[in-house]
Amino acid sequence: MFGLVPFGARNNLAKSSERPQSIWDVFDEPFFKDDFFPAMDRWNSAGGMRVDVKDNGSSYELTADLPGMTKEDIHLSYQNSYLTISAQKDESKEEKDEAGNYIRRERRSGSMSRSFYIDNIDENRVTAEFKDGVLHVNMPKAAEVQRSTEIEIK
Numbered sequence: 001m002f003g004l005v006p007f008g009a010r011n012n013l014a015k016s017s018e019r020p021q022s023i024w025d026v027f028d029e030p031f032f033k034d035d036f037f038p039a040m041d042r043w044n045s046a047g048g049m050r051v052d053v054k055d056n057g058s059s060y061e062l063t064a065d066l067p068g069m070t071k072e073d074i075h076l077s078y079q080n081s082y083l084t085i086s087a088q089k090d091e092s093k094e095e096k097d098e099a100g101n102y103i104r105r106e107r108r109s110g111s112m113s114r115s116f117y118i119d120n121i122d123e124n125r126v127t128a129e130f131k132d133g134v135l136h137v138n139m140p141k142a143a144e145v146q147r148s149t150e151i152e153i154k
Helices: 023-028 038-046
Strands: 050-055 059-065 074-079 082-096 102-117 127-131 134-140
Touching (some): 050 102
Antiparallel strands (some): 059 134, 074 082
């Protein structure tokens, strides 16, 4: 049971209150509310990455909020008319005493991915920029091809 209780919540187990405390109260505590997990808390509360896709007429513009990520953590791909954004973050935190012994050592790894069906774009002119935790992708539309033809019946 000790391994299931997050480090930050252990200090609150003996809190004073008018109602009796129960061991089951730890399940009411948010697991990732900790100084070590700020990015994970944002991902969970937002339900994943927040993305806006806008049709500008001649192009599509995609904006994705990726707080806590760096450019190296993000991967973009476009295959079979699907644009896929994936991000992975690995973090570790260590606290040692004066003798160099571990008091606390934690590791966290998180990943998320979203795919969008965006047809008829010019793949060679797609540009992407990541700045201040926001990913901007500009996808110019491909030249329209006439897809219907009148067929004469003989």
